[in-house]
Amino acid sequence: MKSGYLTQLLKGNTDVLILSLLEREPMYGHQIMEELSAASSGFFKVSEGTLYPALYRLAREGLIRGRWAKLPTGQERKFYTLTRKGEERLDDCRSTWSGFAAAMNLVTSRGG
Amino acid sequence: MSSETARYVRQLRAHLRLGDELEAEFLREIEGHVEDRVAALTASGVPATRAQHLALQGFGRPQALAHLMRQVHQTATWAEALLGAVPYALIAILLAFHLWTLPWMTVSVAGMVAIVTLYGLWLGRPAWFYPWAGAALMLPVFAGYAAYAVLDTQVPALAAGTATAWEKLGVAGASLYFPVGFVVVAASVLVAVRRDWLDASVLLSPLPLALVFVIALHRSGGLLTPESSLGGIAPLLAGVSLCAAAAMCFFLRTSTRSLRVATLVVSALLLLSTATLLADPSGGLVLLGSRCVMLLAFLLSPALVARHA
Numbered sequence: 414m415k416s417g418y419l420t421q422l423l424k425g426n427t428d429v430l431i432l433s434l435l436e437r438e439p440m441y442g443h444q445i446m447e448e449l450s451a452a453s454s455g456f457f458k459v460s461e462g463t464l465y466p467a468l469y470r471l472a473r474e475g476l477i478r479g480r481w482a483k484l485p486t487g488q489e490r491k492f493y494t495l496t497r498k499g500e501e502r503l504d505d506c507r508s509t510w511s512g513f514a515a516a517m518n519l520v521t522s523r524g525g
Numbered sequence: 526m527s528s529e530t531a532r533y534v535r536q537l538r539a540h541l542r543l544g545d546e547l548e549a550e551f552l553r554e555i556e557g558h559v560e561d562r563v564a565a566l567t568a569s570g571v572p573a574t575r576a577q578h579l580a581l582q583g584f585g586r587p588q589a590l591a592h593l594m595r596q597v598h599q600t601a602t603w604a605e606a607l608l609g610a611v612p613y614a615l616i617a618i619l620l621a622f623h624l625w626t627l628p629w630m631t632v633s634v635a636g637m638v639a640i641v642t643l644y645g646l647w648l649g650r651p652a653w654f655y656p657w658a659g660a661a662l663m664l665p666v667f668a669g670y671a672a673y674a675v676l677d678t679q680v681p682a683l684a685a686g687t688a689t690a691w692e693k694l695g696v697a698g699a700s701l702y703f704p705v706g707f708v709v710v711a712a713s714v715l716v717a718v719r720r721d722w723l724d725a726s727v728l729l730s731p732l733p734l735a736l737v738f739v740i741a742l743h744r745s746g747g748l749l750t751p752e753s754s755l756g757g758i759a760p761l762l763a764g765v766s767l768c769a770a771a772a773m774c775f776f777l778r779t780s781t782r783s784l785r786v787a788t789l790v791v792s793a794l795l796l797l798s799t800a801t802l803l804a805d806p807s808g809g810l811v812l813l814g815s816r817c818v819m820l821l822a823f824l825l826s827p828a829l830v831a832r833h834a
Contacts (some may be wrong), residue, residue, distance in 0.1 A: 441557070442554060442557075442558045443557075443558050443561035443562060443565075447565070460583045460584075460585070461558060461562075461583040461584045461585075462583060462584050462585035462589065462590050462593070465551070465554070465555070465558075465584075465590070465594070466590075466593040466594055466596070466597050469551070469594060469597045469598070470597045473597060473598070473602075474602070488557065488560070489557070490554075490557050490561075491550075491553075491554050491557075
């Protein structure tokens with residue numbers, strides 16, 4: 414039950430999590446996965462099979478942009494950056510999330 | 526790249542059908558990701574072979590990942606869906622307001638269709654491309670009718686031995702046109718089938734409309750003395766085109782494949798049935814049924830081609 418609920422929550426919020434990470438700095442696919450896990454102390458783990466379709470969908474909607482660049486090691490990786498449209502979407506999502514979380518806490522908190 | 530990764534990439538490529546450029550970029554990204562993941566896993570003490578396996582496990586089955594990627598690229602945005610519906614809307618406007626009788630208007634629209642189609646080709650065949658390419662394929666059908674008109678007027682002179690050199694040249698050119706036109710249409714279908722047979726069906730979907738238009742044009746005076754209402758059928762064809770535009774918009778916005786197939790087939794059959802019943806009420810159910818079967822076979826023929834390709 415717990416893992417099913419978490420999976421549903423994560424599924425609905427993968428886009429926001431990716432946009433939030435890319436707001437900090439441009440990142441490539443593997444880096445996004447690692448950062449997401451590190452930033453949430455290992456709580457959020459997104460598989461590659463979820464991450465890449467989400468990245469391509471966000472790019473297609475014009476919320477992020479991908480560009481190939483070299484790592485210090487000389488290997489090339491596709492770095493994603495947030496677009497202006499992506500920043501606006503992220504702001505919208507944040508305010509919706511605050512309202513949602515506050516309302517959820519009001520309803521689910523015990524002995525309120 | 527390890528043999529396990531190479532096998533995964535090969536299987537993924539076989540199912541992606543996103544177009545060469547996009548596929549190459551995605552697979553390059555995947556290979557880079559596997560490299561990074563294997564490096565991270567081996568650095569944490571996982572044996573190399575096990576690391577390769579774990580790195581690929583996260584992507585899931587290649588067929589499933591390819592399906593998800595196709596869904597991302599096949600589902601059009603509203604702007605793309607509306608752009609995909611434009612060719613049908615243009616045909617409706619040309620017919621409803623009898624603008625198709627103005628040569629400069631038809632040439633302008635044909636030019637626009639050709640330019641937008643080439644632009645779509647250059648962009649790597651986005652979701653809105655195939656309805657435009659289908660409209661572009663209507664041009665060979667119209668040119669085919671012009672070739673038929675040349676043969677119809679010049680062959681009697683040729684048979685009587687009174688044809689001039691220009692007339693003989695016209696007959697030769699018109700005769701050659703049909704195989705060339707057929708090759709153009711067949712080649713376009715084959716190219717589209719390589720990515721997805723449903724794209725090829727969309728490509729073919731405006732052709733029955735073009736055929737009905739040509740038949741109506743022929744019955745109402747031909748190319749030289751056409752009747753602008755096409756014997757009263759022009760408003761009907763305009764209505765059918767407008768409904769086809771709405772169906773195309775819905776088709777492009779739909780992400781479920783079975784719903785897409787159903788939209789294409791049901792809208793084509795409904796529009797054909799309505800048009801046939803209104804334009805030719807004396808035709809009867811047998812004629813209507815046989816036309817529906819032919820239309821169905823025509824629209825779904827790319828699926829058969831894909832199976833044997």
